[in-house]
Amino acid sequence: MTETTIKSDIIKPENLVYKKTDLMTDKVLSYCPGCGHGTTHRIVMEVIEEMGLMEDTIGIAPVGCSVLAYEFMNVDMQQAAHGRAPALATAVKRLMPHKTVFTYQGDGDLAAIGTAETIHAANRGENITIIFINNGIYGMTGGQMAPTTLPGMKSSTSPYGRDLDMMGHPLKITELVAQLPGTHFVTRQAVHTPANVRKTKKAIRKAFELQQQKVGMTFIEVVSNCNSGWKMTPVQANQWMVENMFPFYPLGDIKVDGEILKNN
Amino acid sequence: MEKELRLMKGNEAFGEAAIRAGTDGYFGYPITPQSEVMEYLMAEKPHERTGMVVLQAESEVASINMLYGGASCGKKVMTSSSSPGISLMQEGISYMAGAELPCVILNVVRGGPGLGTIQPSQSDYFQSTKGGGHGDYRLITIAPSSVQEMYDSVKLGFDLAFKYRNPVLVLSDGAIGQMMEKVEIDKQVPRHTEEEIRDKYPWATLGRYKGRERNIITSLDLDPARQERHNEALQRKYSEIEKNEVRFEKINCDDAEYIFVAYGTSARICQKSMQLARKKGIKVGILRPITLFPFPYAQVEEMAEQVKGILSVEMSAGQMVEDILLAVKGKTRVEHYGRMGGIIPSPAEVVTALEQKFMKG
CATH class of the missing domain: 3.40.50.970 (Thiamin diphosphate (ThDP)-binding fold, Pyr/PP domains)
Incomplete structure (x- = not known):
């Protein structure tokens, strides 16, 4: 009885310090505990809510772990064939230039099967925002080698580690996309600490603001973990990501205002 | 005007x-x-x-x-x-x-x-x-x-x-x-x-307008029971299309003893072939499917009851002829004549094919 009284005393609007955005549905996330997808979904939706864009936003879900993004993101959504999200987004934006259009894609989707769609949408300078989750692995299908898998990194199709002679090199597609004149803002972020979440959210907001100015493609890579695919605990996975992924995929802005930054 | x-x-x-x-x-x-x-x-x-x-x-x-x-x-x-x-x-x-x-x-x-x-x-x-x-x-x-x-x-x-x-x-x-x-x-x-699209097509993803539920366009449903229901609904739709949307053209079929079934360019060639055949005294008509799905099965079957034979004329190895055979149900003879690889048959060779396949031996 005492407990109930205390609870009802606490749950009052004036005591509210955090509230889940209405643009995330109540559906239980299909992502593994510790995965960066959930956080990234939330901040994308928070930005759309804060900017008041709900009525004019169309999101495109990929094939991969986030294939069901439309179950969680409470805006109008289309689910694309594997790798083709930028082609869908191109048409949506061309046909309705006043809408906010984003794709949400993983590294297998965006940097392997969808390389052509990614590069050409970027090169045409489509006024869309691409949110690119890079966890160096195919998560949904059970942890196979991705175009982004690090040298020596183990996966179910590189069980002895990625052998560069046999399997080729990891692809830094974000640096590649930054080279194209059609991109305006290209950045690489992460969501493993509260500070990084804030930075990523800021970058997403900037991208959506730039989209309204019709200055070309905005592209945000989020380096993320895959604790189940990497066969680690969430804490280990984040540590491994900091020690191994970040040196290869360094965080920070790559292209700002259409200019590639000097250190890139 | x-x-x-x-x-x-x-x-x-x-x-x-x-x-x-x-x-x-x-x-x-x-x-x-x-x-x-x-x-x-x-x-x-x-x-x-x-x-x-x-x-x-x-x-x-x-x-x-x-x-x-x-x-x-x-x-x-x-x-x-x-x-x-x-x-x-x-x-x-x-x-x-x-x-x-x-x-x-x-x-x-x-x-x-x-x-x-x-x-x-x-x-x-x-x-x-x-x-x-x-x-x-x-x-x-x-x-x-x-x-x-x-x-x-x-x-x-x-x-x-x-x-x-x-x-x-x-x-x-x-x-x-x-x-x-x-x-x-x-x-x-x-x-x-x-606004017109919103009214006519409420399923369209134009943005979650005025607080309506979100619209989702997807072909995915991981639940087999729901996916089966979706497939059943698609099949019902295809049946509706088969019922309502068959389009075809019949030319000189009333007195025909033989018909060409042909579409597209082949149907144009068959018009000349029909004239050549009729000059020779062979009563030929044409049944031209305008929709290939839905295929005019009933119309082909009806002709099968009237004619001595059906020649499927296609610029292929014989693909539509399979649908003709399904329609005819053995009620008359069905043959295929076709050219491949980008060769367009001449009207005369179609008539020769008709004669050879149905009237010789």
Whole structure:
């Protein structure tokens, strides 16, 4: 009885310090505990809510772990064939230039099967925002080698580690996309600490603001973990990501205002 | 008002029809023998005429997925290609069939398999009418046999595509695409406004307007029971289409002892063959399917009860003949005559084939 009284005393609007955005549905996330997808979904939706864009936003879900993004993101959504999200987004934006259009894609989707769609949408300078989750692995299908898998990194199709002679090199597609004149803002972020979440959210907001100015493609890579695919605990996975992924995929802005930054 | 008549190539007529029908977007990739469609559209500046978007994509794979994106917004979108390009689109077409998205796809068929030839053929009949990509689905397939019908197939295509929320394939060929004929041009149909799309197509992803539930366009459902129900609903839709949308033309069938069943360019050749045969005293008629899915099974069966034989004339190894055999149910003799690899049969050789297959020995 005492407990109930205390609870009802606490749950009052004036005591509210955090509230889940209405643009995330109540559906239980299909992502593994510790995965960066959930956080990234939330901040994308928070930005759309804060900017008041709900009525004019169309999101495109990929094939991969986030294939069901439309179950969680409470805006109008289309689910694309594997790798083709930028082609869908191109048409949506061309046909309705006043809408906010984003794709949400993983590294297998965006940097392997969808390389052509990614590069050409970027090169045409489509006024869309691409949110690119890079966890160096195919998560949904059970942890196979991705175009982004690090040298020596183990996966179910590189069980002895990625052998560069046999399997080729990891692809830094974000640096590649930054080279194209059609991109305006290209950045690489992460969501493993509260500070990084804030930075990523800021970058997403900037991208959506730039989209309204019709200055070309905005592209945000989020380096993320895959604790189940990497066969680690969430804490280990984040540590491994900091020690191994970040040196290869360094965080920070790559292209700002259409200019590639000097250190890139 | 006086009719507007023009002399046009089939491919150009298709492009002009696209603008006049109030199409919102065309997305394509060059391939012979249909490149005139996009060339015509680009030259016409439809963006200035109606606000229509015309975009040259990086591949047919991208084109068809642009259609997926545009169609998901309730927009009238179309593409055109030729056989190898249409093969590349099959994945996207399957997704659009699964997600129940309307669009018009033109295939100006060339001979295959592989890179094949750039000359006309009808060897994509199976791909067009039996599915084409993965999964249990059908495309409404319209087969024009004149430049006028190329033109008319755009409006008919969009009407059927939106009525049934299903992709429509216009199955033309290199001859119809390249030849020039007189075309009667419609007056301009205005493009739908966003408000009109909201009213007509409440499923369209235009943004979560005024607090409505979100709209989702997907072909995915991981739950087998729900996925089966979805498939059953698709099959019911295809049955409705079979019931309502069969289109065909009968020429001189009343007294016919033999009929040619042929579509597209072959049907044009058969008109001359029919005249040659009748001069020789052979009573021949033509049954021309205009829709290939739905196929005019009942009409072919009805003719089977009247005639001594049916000759299926196709520029293929014999694909439509399988549907004729299904329709005829053994009630009369059915033979196939066809040329492949981009060869167009002459009217005389079709008559010879008729005589050899049905009247010798």
